Amino acid sequence: MRIKRAASSVVEADMTPMIDMTFQLIAFFMIVTNFEQTQADERVKLPADQLARPPLVPREDELVLNVGFIRNTKGEKVDPDPFVFLGDENVRVMDYGPYLKRERQVADLKHGDGAHKNMTVVIRADYEVPTGLIQELIKLSQEAGFEKFSFKAKSDDGAG
């Protein structure tokens, strides 16, 4: 009896559908990922508001100040005072004046004298920060020479 041998003993899986799917996934993640440099700090829990829509034209110069509380993993405040988060440094709001003056100098050096006047101070503050401290921060910024201000809020589409 003659045994008909198979073409080969190696079973070749059809790779095409898997590669199709994988490319789809890659394309999806590539589109969704944004490498935009944001100066957002995750420790800040922004207040939510319906009217907060992302600006149509991104601002050129902005100085982002993240104001929030240091919280533990349960979300409880470790320190009752809010801080301005500056990289790894946490500065108390009332002590932030010298830093703002330095920001002004940096802005002027970078973009020419008086550039700080066109710079917007974007305040990203936690929803529980006392309003008075935000006002103090604005006052300190004004003393440092900044004139434009903006408050950040989370977009909120639902009711609330």
Added chain:
Amino acid sequence: MKIRRGSGEDAGKVDIQMAPMIDVVFQLLIFFMLTLKIVAPEGDFNINMPIGSAAAASDEPPPLDIKVRLLANPDGTLGQVVFGNRPLGNDAPACFDRLNLEIVGLVGSGGGFADDMSVEIDADYNLNYEYTIKAISSCTGRIDPVTQQPVRYIEKIKLAPPRRPGEA
């Protein structure tokens, strides 16, 4: 000339090496999956506070300066919203809707003077920031219920000087 043909059925079939490609593709996939960070969209409210607004106020008083006073409870929650001299309550979403209606009334009767109007928000020192944002939002505009597009009322919002606890 003798052309050497491949043996048997391999002839004419080019075998592409799939393994390296799949390796790289999976690497890419994992890279993009790990770098994915979901960022909630953020919007902003412009605050109009030129330097020395308190000092220069006497030179050229703005034609219509609406004052919104926000009173706080000791724990930072909203105590009362006062529009001009009229209290609007402290039931969080509804009182801001009322504030919004008051602003609509003013802007509507002003007949397009909304550009000249400015709102000054005078909040207690310890009031939670979220209420200030709500007040700013209800003065700035509202979401049209039909079109779902934002309608702008007053763009010029400013904050009053801080009321420090010892001084007030």
